[in-house]
Amino acid sequence: MSDHRDSPVTSLADYPRPSVAVDTAVLTVQANALCVVLVQNERGWRLPGTFVHEGETLADAVLRSLRDKAGIEGLRPRQLRVFDAPERDDRGWVMSVAHLVVVPAASVPAGALTPWDAAQGLVYDHEQILRLAVDTVRAEYAAAADPERLLGPEFTLLELLRLHESVSGERLGKDTFRRRVLPGLVATDAVQPGKVGKPARLFRHR
Incomplete structure (x- = not known):
């Protein structure tokens, strides 16, 4: 038998760790156009997002960011994908867990919406996140009749x-x-x- 021994116990502090953020594509239909909620900070236009705080779940961070950054509450976003390109944020190593939620336009504050294809020049890789969110929703609507129930209970x-x-x-x-x-x-x-x-x-x- 080979003489196999476990590696010495290593502290997690010995490993470099990225900051973890959440960014959410909030999509809806307004005036016959697929639209997205955008917010602005000192770096430019972006999707609502935030860094995850110590002891906070991803879901709680998403809801906090939507409430504090976009004034939206009562939504149930779902995870979309992790964006982890090392150079995606020039402030350092930041991984973003992107989320998606599709809502009726009435759920979004007035003036917060932009047609998704007019959302150009977003910071970081938020245009990539938005593109994936749009492709995901389009695929779902190609497979089923209004899967997000934007029209309400009855419709023509x-x-x-x-x-x-x-x-x-x-x-x-x-x-x-x-x-x-x-x-x-x-x-x-x-x-x-x-x-x-x-x-x-x-x-x-x-």
């Missing part, structure tokens, strides 16, 4: 189509879209009131 097919076009950034064929989403919907007995012409049937998620 036209409202659903316009929402998906806003998320995808392109026009969608009505017939193809209808065939794709109908299996996941249930037609109600109600129609949309107050519209000129034939009333539109209201649907809900199955």
Whole structure:
């Protein structure tokens, strides 16, 4: 048998450690455009974020940053990916755990939104984080009818189509879209009131 011995016990203090930050892409649809919440500090425009404090969970740090930096509360962001390029922050070694949350526009303070494709020149690698967040949401909306429930409990097919076009950034064929989403919907007995012409049937998620 080989004479294998464990390495001597080493203190964690012997290893260099990065600072850990959280940054969150808050996305919504406003005026038929996919938009993002941006905040500004002395370095420029960025996604809401902060450094994680000692004894704090990532989730708590995200909620604190949204409350303190963007004035938003009551959201449930999800982790997106860790951005760990050594040179991503010129202040030092900083790893960011990026998060994503999609919310109705009414959940965001007025004036906080920017069309995502107009969000240029963001600090650090926040444009990369935003791009990944947008790609993630677009993939989810391509696979299911309004998975984030931005439209509420009942909606018309036209409202659903316009929402998906806003998320995808392109026009969608009505017939193809209808065939794709109908299996996941249930037609109600109600129609949309107050519209000129034939009333539109209201649907809900199955």
